[in-house]
Amino acid sequence: MQAQRKMRIAHYGRKPVKIYGKTTQIDSSLMANTTQEEKRCSFITLNSDPLYVAYHDEEWGVLVHDDKMLFELLVLTSAKVGMDWTSILRKRHDFRAAFARFDTKIVANFTERQIASVATNCNLDLKKV
Template sequence: MPGVTSSSPASGLLELPRIRTTLPAACSKVGRPKAQGHTKAKAGECDESASSARGMSPPPQVDPEAGKRRCSWITANSESLYVAFHDEEWGVPVHDDRKLFELLTLSQALAELTWPVILSKREEFRAMVDGFYDASLGEFTDKKKMNQLPKSNGTRLLSEQKMRAVITNAKQIRKVVHEFGSFSNYCWSFVNHRPVTNGFRYARQVPSKTPKSEAMSKDMMRRGFRCVGPTTIYSFMQAAGIVNDHLPCCFRFDQVCRQAKVDEKDLRAERRSSSSSSEDSEIRGCN
């Protein structure tokens, strides 16, 4: 719901499992900023929620119209945008640099907003991300320029700290592209260019971070990225399909697995074609 911040009640909505998300409906929502008095984040990190699942997970939800069984954090009260994100995007392998940057930004926003609120502001976020991705970013350095950034309902989409992080990260992505050929190559290198399928039976088993997300987070911080703690990065990996954390009972689990195999086959063919073209160019250059 537009205008709702993470300090507002969750209205019965549960988060996708960026941090062991499946909580009983009576529990507080996931994605709430840390209370005052928390320890200061290290360089490159921003506050990340530290909630964890407690008790038994609710049973998987079944769509009464289509008979579709979904992951248990999608409930009968979940907003339609949230359900559509689960059904169509979450966990699907992404290799487009612009889309990866968008998903990274949305994952960073989870420290301040919930998925339903973020998705309700999707177009504003997308306009902001596209502007940073395409434009020369050197001018966005002072507070006056920050105040000119896109807003929603008259207020800034994110805190100034997060806004500055988005600007910084856009700059760092350009450096990564120069080194790795694409931001996609960089992100997927942490899983050997093959999505990780965990197959957790219960949502309470889904971790808040993994050794791979910690490794990626540490490397991104070293490169100058901001607000990229391991929990944020794991949420990003889930959303971008680098990790498939749909529960096996969910109808999307097998669909995402099949899509990942098709994408992997296409990428291998693309690499072979690119390699052959390079070899042909070298041969022509020697003749």
């Protein structure tokens, strides 16, 4: 029973994916008759911030193949140094604006002044990042 619960948690929110040309199917019988609470990790509590809960339920642990989304996660994770994830999620809109909606071509051409401006506006310590 514990193994089945772990499988439900491990596959929550995931779709069949191709791995080396083979399609891996998720056993839907393991996910039948489960509640939202059973699918959440133990660190999500009743007191958890709703923004963090939404991130956990919809984004965390889901495969990402979009370059912009991967860049966004890289920037947000780097900015997290010394902060909690909820604070970063609250600033996500500001990060999107500061990093040109995470367009790598635009960010690659940032000048030193623009980089300093982003660091100031987003409260980033570039030494940590």
